[in-house]
Amino acid sequence: MTRNESYKPTKFLSKYIDRFYIFEKSSADYFELPSVLPGTGLELVFYLDKPLSINKKILPKSHTVCPRNILNFDKEKNVSLLSVRFKSGAFRHFTSVPFSELNDNYFSVQNLWKSKGNNLLNKLENISGIQNKVKVIESFLISNFKEYHKDEDDKWDLVLDELYYNFDSNTIDLISQKANLSLRQFERSFKSQFGITAKEFQKITRFQDVIKKILLNRKSDYLDTILDNGYFDQSHFIKEFKSLTKKTPLEYFTKENFDSHFYHKSLNKKPVANNV
Numbered sequence: 001m002t003r004n005e006s007y008k009p010t011k012f013l014s015k016y017i018d019r020f021y022i023f024e025k026s027s028a029d030y031f032e033l034p035s036v037l038p039g040t041g042l043e044l045v046f047y048l049d050k051p052l053s054i055n056k057k058i059l060p061k062s063h064t065v066c067p068r069n070i071l072n073f074d075k076e077k078n079v080s081l082l083s084v085r086f087k088s089g090a091f092r093h094f095t096s097v098p099f100s101e102l103n104d105n106y107f108s109v110q111n112l113w114k115s116k117g118n119n120l121l122n123k124l125e126n127i128s129g130i131q132n133k134v135k136v137i138e139s140f141l142i143s144n145f146k147e148y149h150k151d152e153d154d155k156w157d158l159v160l161d162e163l164y165y166n167f168d169s170n171t172i173d174l175i176s177q178k179a180n181l182s183l184r185q186f187e188r189s190f191k192s193q194f195g196i197t198a199k200e201f202q203k204i205t206r207f208q209d210v211i212k213k214i215l216l217n218r219k220s221d222y223l224d225t226i227l228d229n230g231y232f233d234q235s236h237f238i239k240e241f242k243s244l245t246k247k248t249p250l251e252y253f254t255k256e257n258f259d260s261h262f263y264h265k266s267l268n269k270k271p272v273a274n275n276v
Helices: 090-094 109-125 130-148 151-165 172-178 183-194 198-217 223-228 234-245 255-259
Strands: 002-007 017-031 042-047 062-065 076-086
Touching: 002 130, 017 130, 042 090, 042 109, 062 109, 076 130, 090 130, 090 151, 109 130, 151 172, 151 198, 172 183, 172 198, 183 198, 198 223, 198 234, 223 234
Parallel strands: none
Antiparallel strands: 002 017, 017 076, 042 062, 042 076
16 A cells, blocks of 8 residues: 655745655565655655664654655655655755755754754644644744744745756856856855755756656656756766666666655646746
8 A cells, every 4th residue: 555645835835845745655565665866855754653764773753854865765564754845945944954964864853943843743743634734834834934034045045946947948157147146156155055066956956857757757768858858868867867876777767666756746837937
């Protein structure tokens, strides 16, 4: 049995959160969860049952997942989780922890928000129903946004939108000009805030977009897709795929991965390009 359902966030949070979703799977035998491929966003995971583990190390009851490298959870028989999928870089509006420190780390709710985080977990334990849990998490996040959001950070949301939604038509130099920063200033500020370079962000965005399209459309013949997304040829795509996942596309695009993965169809229309 596998359950993978999405829920829209409130109108206010939709600027920063792509979706809430529940993922549940159970089996009589141990099974492998889908690999989590490198991405540009962040997820805040709440386990409805026991936490997952990585390399036999049990994860916190609720924690961040911010993969810049491929990760694999240990095999399980039962998985039940509720996840908040934040848009690229948006989580920095909800905590004082620098976004650059979140990459490839699993910060617990208690580490992020101390006693407030612990109170949130206790409250979630004592209510039933996914919709009710989502409402509690949304109220918690809105409260944190009011505490941590800084107006001067909004400019970088526009930069990230340009890089994410228009990665095929923008150069780093062009975006730095729109942001009224020299290329050197732009690259230094971006790396300082997000822990990766703008070029790496753009590379991962393109890769992520291609993988999502291939898996959701179940297209094992993906040549047109990769060419439409700016890869020179199949060799270019294979080289980049291996550099990001340590696997070849042939090794990854199996029936199991087409049947079970963490990608979802969009809940919203693509936003209009912004003038940064």
